[in-house]
Amino acid sequence: MLNILIFVCLLYVAFLFGVAFFAEQSTKINRARWLRSPWIYTLSLSVYCTAWTFYGAVGYAARSGLEYLTIYIGPSLVMFGWWVLLRKLVRIGRRNRITSIADLISSRFGKSNSIAIFVTILAVVGTTPYIALQLQSVTLSFQVFAANDDLGSSTNLADRTAIWVASGLAFFTILFGTRNLDVNERHDGVVMAIAVEAVVKLLALLAIGVFVVWGLSSGISETMARIDASSFGQWSVSNGRWATLTFLSAAAFLCLPRMFHVLVVENKDEKFLQTASWAFPLYVALISLFVVxxxxxxxxxxxxxxxxDLYVLSLPLSQGRDGLAVFAFLGGFSSATSMVIVAALALSTMISNQIVMPLWLRYTGGRASISGDVRRVVLFARRGSIALILFLGYLYYDLSGGGAALASIGLVSFAGVAQILPVMLGGLFWRGATQKGALAGLIVGFTIWLITLFIPSVGLYGASTDTILTNGIYGVSWLRPQALFGVTSLDPLVHSVFWSMILNTATFVFISLITLPSPIERLQSAQFVNVYDQSTQAQNWQAEAGKSEDLMVMAQRILGAEEAQRLFQIEVRKQGGSGYLPEATPEFLQKLERELSGSVGAATAHAMIGQIVGGMSVSVENLLAMADETAQMMEYSSGLEVQSAELRRTAGQLREANEKLTRLSLQKDAFLSQISHELRTPMTAILSFTEILRDNHGLSETQVAQYAEIIYDEAHRLTRLLDDLLDLSVLENGQVRLNLAETDIVEVINRATHTALSAKSGADLKIWVKMPKNLPRIVTDADRLGQVFLNLISNAQKYCNKAPASLRIKGVVRGTFITLDFIDNGQGVPREEQELIFEKFSRIGQPESSGAGLGLAICKEIMSRLGGDIDYLPGQGGGAFRVVLPL
Amino acid sequence: MNNRSTPTYLPRKSYRARRLVDAAKLMPYLAVLLWMLPMLWQGEDANLRVSRIILYIFGVWFFLIATQIVINFFLNRVSKEVELPLEPQNKNQGDVG
Incomplete structure (x- = not known):
C-alpha cells in the first residue's frame, strides 16, 4: 500500500511538473490566452486553503465545533468587499509594479528600506512555522498509510518524508519560480500548477464528504440528525472567538505573503477580481461544506x-476504501505543496529585493553602472532564499518534534502577519500615515504578538514558561503574557489579537499624527490614496541630458539586453526620434524606475536610478498632488506650466531640428568641396599625365606604361566614386530592382567576412560569428545584404583602433524578425555623432580615410528597401550596429 | 425630479450605475451583519440545533454568492454603456437623475 502511495505520489508530482512546464511553454509562444482567465486566478487564490485547512478543519471541528467556519468566512468577507479594498490594492500593485507585500509597504512609505526589512522579517518569522506545519501534515498522512500497512510509525520514515518533501518543493519552486527574472514578477507555470492542485483538493474533500453523507449515512437528513445527536449538538462558540477569528482570517487573507502574491502580484487583469468575488467564496463554501x-x-x-486531524484519511481507510483514501491523500498533498511553493516564492522575492539587493548595492561600491550582470545576483539570491526558507521550515519541524505544538501554529501565524494590516489599510486610505508611524506601529504589534502569542505557543520561554505566564515578565504582574494590564478574562488568542491590534493601530496613528513625512513619502501617499485619479503622476526625477547611455547600461543589466533595448526604443519612438537612446525626461525616468522595481523592488530601483541621475525635482503637478486643499488655486498655474513646458519642448525640438539642418548644410558644403576635391585630384592627375604623354615623344616604354597605369587608376577611382553616388541616388529614388531569392544569411555573412579579410587594405581583425541554429532561409537580395555586411565589417577594420581589433557578429531571432548585431571593441561612435552617421557624406573623425562617407547611407537605404533597418546600438562598450531583417 | 426636457435615458443609466456601485460597496457590510448574527443566539434558545445553524451559515453563504453574481452581472452590463464612478467622493457626479 505504501509503495503504491509513493508511486501515485511521484506520478502526481510528475504530472504537476508537466502542467507547469506546459503553461510556461504556452506563455513563451504567446498562445496563453487560456492562462489569462479569471478561473485560473480564482483557483490560484486557493493557496489560502493549506493542509492545515484540508486535514485540520475536520480536527478543528471535532474539537471546537463550528469555529472552523470563521477561517473561511473571513476571506469570503474580503472577497465580497472587493470593490472597496481589493480593487484598489490590485490597481496600486499593478501601477507601481509591486513585487511583494514588503515592497508595497516600503513603496507607500517613501520607498524606505528599513520598513521593508522589518516586514520581511515579520513575514519570515510568521511563515516558517507554517511551512513546518505543511511538512508535518504530509509526514503524518504518510504515517497513516504506514500504520495501515503495519509498518509502525517509525520516526525514521517521518524524517525521511519531511526531508524529501522539503527538497522536492525547493526544487520545483526554484525551477519554475526563478527560471527567469520576469519584469512583472509573474510565474505562469507555478500558477497553473496551483490551479490544478486547487481542483484536486476540492474534489478530494467533496468525494470524502459524499462518501460520508451518502455512503456511511443514508443521506442529508440522517447526517443532520447525527450532528444534532453528537457532542457538539449545541452552538457553543464563544462570541469573542467567533468575531476575532473572522477578523483574523480576513486580515491574514490580505496580509499573508503568499496570499498577497497570488492576489496582487500574479493578477493579470483587474477584471478577474470581479469573477473571483463570488467564485472564491463559492470555492471555500464547498471546501467547508462537508467538514462537520x-x-x-x-x-x-x-x-x-x-x-x-486525520479523519479525512483514516475514515475511508477503516472502511476499506483505499482508492478514496489515496485520493484524499493527494488532496492533502496538494494543499501542503501549493502553500509551500507560493510562500517560498513570495518570501524569496522579499528577501532578495528588500535585503540582499540593497546590501549588494551598498557593498559593490554604490555605482550601479559597473561590472557584472545584476540579474544573476538577483536570481542567485532568490534561489538561495528559497532553499533557506525550506530549510528553516524543515529545521523548525525537526526541532519542534512535529508534535501537537505545531497544530495551533496556523492561527498564531495569522495573528503575526495580521500586524501588517493597520499599516496597509492606513497606507491605502489615509494620506497622513507616515513612515515613522508605520514602523512604530509594526514594531509594537510585532513585539506584543511575540510576547503574548508566538513565544508561549512554541514554548520558547522554556522551562520557565509557567512562571512567566503566571507571574509576568521579570515578575511584573501587569506584563503577564496572557493577561496584559491585568485583563484576565480573555481567551489567550483573543487577548493577543486584541492588544496587539489596538496598540499597533494606536501607535501607528499617534506617531503619524506627530511626525512629518518626507517629500517623496507625500508623493507616494498621493499616488496610493488617489490611485484612481489618473492625473496624479509622481514625476519626481529631474530631466538630465546625456545620462541616457548610463541608464541603458544599467537597465540592460537588470532587465536583460533585449527587454531594455525594447523599452528604450519604444520611448524613443514616443519622443519622435530614432535609434535607441531617448531623452531622459522625468516621465521616462519614472517609467524606467517602475520597470526596474518589477525586478528588484521599489527601494532598490529608486536607489539605482538616483545614483545615475542624482537630482529629484518637485513640479507644480507634484505640489498639487500633495496639497489638494489648494488644488483649485494651483490648477491654473499648473495649466500654464504644462503649456510652457509644451512650448519649451516644441522649441527644443525646433532648435534640435535647426541644429541638425545647420550641421547637414555644413556637411553638404563640406561634401561639395570634398567631392570637388575628390573629383579634382584624379582629374588633375589624369590631365597632367595625358599632357606629358601628348607633348613628350621621347618617353621610354616603361614610362609610358607607368603613366598609363596612373591614368587608369585615377579614372577607376573616379568611376567608383560616381558609382557610389549613382547607387545611392538610385536607392533613394526607389528605382532599384532587387534580386529576391531564398538566401542563407550565414552564407552571406561568411562571404562578406571572407571578402573583407582578403582585401589587402584590411587591418588585422578577429571576427566571431554567433548565429542561432536552424535559422530559416529568408527571401532577400543576397548581394545587397552582402554589401551592407561588407560595409559594416570594413568599417570595423577602418575605425576600430584597438589592437587586437575584434568584431562580434551575433544573430538573434525575435518573433518575426532577426537582428544581427555587429559589435567591435573600438571606441565606438560619440553620442553627438550617432545620429549623423547614417546621413550622406558624413565621415567620423579622420578626413584622410578613404571613401566619401556614403557607405552607411547606402546601407540604410538598402535595409529599408529590404524591409528591415539598421541602427547604431549604444551602450555596448564599442562601436555597435544592429541590422534588423524580417524573417 | 428634472423638469427640463433633457434626454432622460442617459442620466438614468449613470444613476443606475452609481446605485449598483453602492450595492457592491454594501456587500461586505451585509455579509458581516448576517454572519455575526449567530453571536446573538447564544444561550437564548437552548433547543437551537447545530444543524439549523449550519443551514443558516451556508444559506447566507449561497445567498451572498448569488447576490454578488447578480450585482456583477448588472455592473458588467452597465459598464459597457456608461463609465462607472470610481471613487466615493466624486464631486462631478451628482445624483440628479
Missing part, C-alpha cells in the same frame, strides 16, 4: 483516541 459531517462521522466510527 466528516468530523461527526469520524467521532462516532473511529476508535477513541485516534487523531481527528
Amino acid at each position: 459531517p466528516i468530523a461527526v462521522t469520524g467521532l462516532s466510527l473511529m476508535p477513541v483516541g485516534s487523531n481527528p
